[in-house]
Amino acid sequence: MTETVPRTLPPTSARTVTDATATASARTAHSPRRSLTSRGSVTLIGGAILPVLILAAWQLTTALGVFTIAQLPSPAMVWQAGLDLFASGLLGQYAAISTQRVLIGFAVGAALGIALGALVGLSRTADIMFAPTLGAIRAVPSLAWVPLLILWLKIGEESKLTLIAIGAFFPVYTTVSAALRHVDRQLVEAGRAFGLRGVRLFASVQLPAVIPAVISGLRLALAQAWLFLVAAELIASSMGLGFLLIDSQNNGRIDRILLAIILLAILGKLTDAAVGLFERWANRKWA
Amino acid sequence: MPHLAEPHGTSADPASGRGGAARTTTTTGNSAFTVEFEAIGRTFAPTATRGPTASPPVLRDVSLTVRPGEVLAILGTSGCGKSTLLRIAGGLDSPTTGQVSIDGSPVAGIDPRCAVGFQEPRLLPWRTVTENVALGLPRGTPRAAGRARVAELIELVGLSTFAGHRPQAISGGMAQRASLARALARNPGVLLLDEPFGALDALTRLKMQDLLLDVHAQAPTTVLLVTHDVDEALQLADRIILLGRPDNDTRDGATIVQELTVPGARPRDRGSAELAELRGRLLAGLGIDRHGEARGLAATSTIPAFPY
Ligand SMILES: Nc1ncnc2c1ncn2[C@@H]1O[C@H](COP(=O)(O)OP(=O)(O)O)[C@@H](O)[C@H]1O
Ligand SMILES: [Mg+2]
Numbered sequence: 001m002t003e004t005v006p007r008t009l010p011p012t013s014a015r016t017v018t019d020a021t022a023t024a025s026a027r028t029a030h031s032p033r034r035s036l037t038s039r040g041s042v043t044l045i046g047g048a049i050l051p052v053l054i055l056a057a058w059q060l061t062t063a064l065g066v067f068t069i070a071q072l073p074s075p076a077m078v079w080q081a082g083l084d085l086f087a088s089g090l091l092g093q094y095a096a097i098s099t100q101r102v103l104i105g106f107a108v109g110a111a112l113g114i115a116l117g118a119l120v121g122l123s124r125t126a127d128i129m130f131a132p133t134l135g136a137i138r139a140v141p142s143l144a145w146v147p148l149l150i151l152w153l154k155i156g157e158e159s160k161l162t163l164i165a166i167g168a169f170f171p172v173y174t175t176v177s178a179a180l181r182h183v184d185r186q187l188v189e190a191g192r193a194f195g196l197r198g199v200r201l202f203a204s205v206q207l208p209a210v211i212p213a214v215i216s217g218l219r220l221a222l223a224q225a226w227l228f229l230v231a232a233e234l235i236a237s238s239m240g241l242g243f244l245l246i247d248s249q250n251n252g253r254i255d256r257i258l259l260a261i262i263l264l265a266i267l268g269k270l271t272d273a274a275v276g277l278f279e280r281w282a283n284r285k286w287a
Numbered sequence: 288m289p290h291l292a293e294p295h296g297t298s299a300d301p302a303s304g305r306g307g308a309a310r311t312t313t314t315t316g317n318s319a320f321t322v323e324f325e326a327i328g329r330t331f332a333p334t335a336t337r338g339p340t341a342s343p344p345v346l347r348d349v350s351l352t353v354r355p356g357e358v359l360a361i362l363g364t365s366g367c368g369k370s371t372l373l374r375i376a377g378g379l380d381s382p383t384t385g386q387v388s389i390d391g392s393p394v395a396g397i398d399p400r401c402a403v404g405f406q407e408p409r410l411l412p413w414r415t416v417t418e419n420v421a422l423g424l425p426r427g428t429p430r431a432a433g434r435a436r437v438a439e440l441i442e443l444v445g446l447s448t449f450a451g452h453r454p455q456a457i458s459g460g461m462a463q464r465a466s467l468a469r470a471l472a473r474n475p476g477v478l479l480l481d482e483p484f485g486a487l488d489a490l491t492r493l494k495m496q497d498l499l500l501d502v503h504a505q506a507p508t509t510v511l512l513v514t515h516d517v518d519e520a521l522q523l524a525d526r527i528i529l530l531g532r533p534d535n536d537t538r539d540g541a542t543i544v545q546e547l548t549v550p551g552a553r554p555r556d557r558g559s560a561e562l563a564e565l566r567g568r569l570l571a572g573l574g575i576d577r578h579g580e581a582r583g584l585a586a587t588s589t590i591p592a593f594p595y
Contacts, residue, residue, distance in 0.1 A: 050393040190409040192397050193379060194422050194473070204422075208413045 020230055071254040078262070081255040098240040099267060100231055101157070105164025105223040112165070114170025117217075120173075121180025122206070131177070138170050142228060146235055160232040167228030168221040175217030179210035180221075208286045215279045222275055226268045241267075319355035319509045320390035320400060320476040322376060323450065326350050328384035328540070329371055343539035344383070345371050351528065356507040360520035361529035364573055367541040369513040370406055370481050370529070376511055377401040377479045389477055402473035406481040406513075408462035410454040416465045417441060417450045423472030440468040443498060460487045464495065471502060478510045484519065496522055500553050517569045521562045524549055529572045545572045 055075060061067060062074035069077070085091035116134070119126045145163060153159035183206050191205040233242020241260045248256035289547045327349040333342045345368040363369045374380040376387055378398040387394045389401070402423065410419045420440055424433045441450050444464040449457050454465070463486045470478060483499075484492040496519060503510060514520050520527045529545035532538075545568070550561055570576075 105594060186405070186407060186409050187411060189379060190403075191411075191422075193377065193401075193403045193405075194469070195399060195426055196422075197396075205411065208411070 022222060047111050070252070070254065073258065078255045078258045079254070082259050085244075085256070085259070094240050094244050095267065098233065098242070098269075101160055101164060101232075101240065102222075102225045102267075102271070105161045105228070106168045106222055108161065109165035109168025109225070110172045110221050110232065113169045113221065114176055114214065114218070116169075117173040117176025118180060121177035121201070121210075127177075127181075134173065138174070142167055143231060146231070150236055155236040160229070160237065163232045164225050164228045167224040171220035171224055172214070172217040175213050175220070176210065179213030180206060181208045211282050211286045212279075215275070215282055218273060219275050219279070222271055223268065226264065226271075292493060318476060319507055321355050322353040322390075322477055322509055322511065323388045323391075324349050324351045324372075324376070324385070325387070326385035327372065327382045327387065329368070329375065330383045332541075336495065336581060345540060346375075346382075346530075346542065347529075347540035348542045349385070351546075353509055353511065355509055357526060358503060358510040358512060358524045358525045360524035361513045362515065362517065362520050362527055362539060362569060362573070363513060367530050369515075369530055372478040373403075373479050373481050373511060373513050376477070377403050379403070398477075400421070400476040402475035402477075402480055404467050404470040404478070404483045406485065407457070408466040408486075409467055410453065410462055410469075414423040414451055414453050415451050416446055416457065416461075419454065419465055420468045420472055421422060423469035425473055429570070435518060436470075437472060440471055441465075443502070444468045444495070457558075460491060461486075463487060464491075467495070467499075472519070474506065478508050479514060480510065481513045482515065484516075492519070499523060504553075517566050517573070518557070520569070521549055522555055523553070523564060525566075527569065531572065539545060545569070557570075 058072075059075050062069075062072060073081075082091060085094075097256050116130065120134070121127075142163070149159040149162055153162060187209065188201070188205055191201050196204055220268060229240070230242040230245070234239040234246050235241040241264055244258055245261045248254070248260065327346055328344055329346040330344040331342055349372060355422070361369050361372060362483075371380060375382050376389075376394070378394045378396050381395075391400060406548075410416075414422070417437055421433060422439045424436065429438070438447075438450070441447055444467060446457075446461060446465055446468070449461060454462050457465070463483065467480070467483050470480065470483075480499075484495050487495060490518070499510075500523065512520070512523060526546065528543045528549050530541045531544045532541060533544050547565060547568070549555075549565065551559070555562065
């Protein structure tokens with residue numbers, strides 16, 4: 001029989017295959033009817049079921065008096081706490097400053113992660129020189145930096161931004177360098193054979209090949225950025241959602257603690273959804 | 288083992304499968320180059336798994352001159368070093384001993400005078416067929432001319448309806464044809480093809496062989512064609528070399544054990560008696576019993592001889 005040459009797929013094989021066939025079939029005139037689970041409204045409603053159930057259970061337990069108000073305030077009380085804080089202007093300020101810290105720290109960390117990840121992933125020399133050191137720094141539990149950062153940078157914005165940037169850096173650095181190291185060599189060689197070199201080779205072969213990995217690294221980094229934000233704000237701050245948490249703990253305001261947690265969930269999900277949109281756009285373009 | 292026993296001598300009329308499209312091919316004539324192999328030897332560094340012992344050479348003493356515009360088929364069993372020799376010719380690999388020159392100047396590193404059709408399609412998964420073929424265009428091709436050339440080549444390899452598809456959405460055989468089109472787009476002085484028709488079904492393979500001949504007739508470049516299909520070699524090549532280990536030779540490494548010039552102008556009658564004789568010799572060189580002589584049957588018989 002004919003020798004079927006194994007077709008080389010990029011590292012992201014399974015996903016990109018389904019994506020590509022999906023877009024391909026969508027382009028042909030008679031695309032099959034979309035399944036129920038692929039409709040936007042269905043996913044929206046489906047995703048809302050659990051939060052609504054949780055809210056209902058919360059309302060029910062507090063209404064029945066299963067917990068004391070000091071243990072678990074009712075949803076209405078949390079809502080009221082939110083309205084009060086909003087009226088005083090603090091809520092908007094806290095949410096804004098926290099989001100700003102996450103975005104700046106994430107941007108700096110991710111940019112450095114992409115740059116160093118590209119360097120280490122593409123250059124064998126850089127790999128030998130930098131990879132062990134960066135690996136060791138990565139092994140340091142992130143909170144261990146806090147005392148040092150506070151002493152060096154004082155309790156200002158810089159210390160928090162630096163901590164968040166450290167948190168965002170490593171997921172991006174790790175995924176980018178690993179993905180570049182595992183770019184299909186045969187594809188790179190084919191690019192070279194057709195005259196591509198240096199920047200053009202990078203832009204035509206290596207970069208598109210690692211885009212899916214870069215984006216999943218960015219998503220991880222964003223989640224890490226929120227994590228590190230709260231850590232930084234819990235320890236040393238006078239503003240922000242982390243400060244709201246620690247301040248409310250000291251005052252015994254469980255309603256505000258719950259409010260801060262819910263806000264963190266919503267903000268984290270929103271920023272993640274933004275990266276998700278970018279991911280879909282990039283996958284359509286490259287994968 | 289693939290198709291060593293194609294039912295040759297049947298109705299395979301070379302003229303019937305030929306597309307008229309090839310005749311419209313624009314020949315922006317690149318000149319064809321001489322390729323000269325001088326005592327090529329290649330030993331790969333021992334891999335960690337094999338331990339510290341030096342690994343045996345894959346190739347040794349391959350000396351050969353390919354004339355400009357000649358089609359040379361390189362035959363050999365799987366793993367004998369055909370791809371390695373081709374890669375050395377294109378500067379993708381360098382020989383341990385000896386050297387290759389193209390048009391009199393030695394090959395050092397990837398050579399811009401060559402275009403390679405790899406054994407695997409190696410298409411960029413995020414590019415459409417059209418964009419992949421366009422990668423083969425020589426740098427500095429004017430946009431409009433490049434677009435026309437790419438469309439023409441895609442038409443030629445029969446992929447027009449799939450021009451906008453990504454590689455994952457087409458079959459392995461189609462991907463290999465796209466890869467062939469990409470190599471042709473380069474309009475190279477030396478065309479290096481590594482089993483370009485290996486993943487194609489029997490009929491498409493015959494069509495693509497004829498297509499290659501058409502393209503070659505239009506723009507007579509030097510072609511080095513690796514294949515393990517004896518019939519393909521006989522149909523396409525001016526000359527065939529057989530790589531392998533000579534009998535009574537205990538040394539490792541493949542070298543040229545047979546070299547023969549194929550008689551007759553192309554396209555050749557796929558069933559001619561003369562070719563049948565050569566086919567028998569080549570199959571014997573590949574270690575395949577031809578099963579014909581003993582019973583006094585001509586090798587042109589339509590009875591397939593299964594070499595398995
Ligand atoms: N990069 C490499 N490193 C080590 N060994 C190799 C390499 N490339 C090829 N080989 C070895 O060289 C031999 C010939 O390979 P190849 O030229 O691909 O054979 P063919 O194309 O004739 O099937 C094989 O035994 C293979 O293992
Ligand atoms: Mg091979």
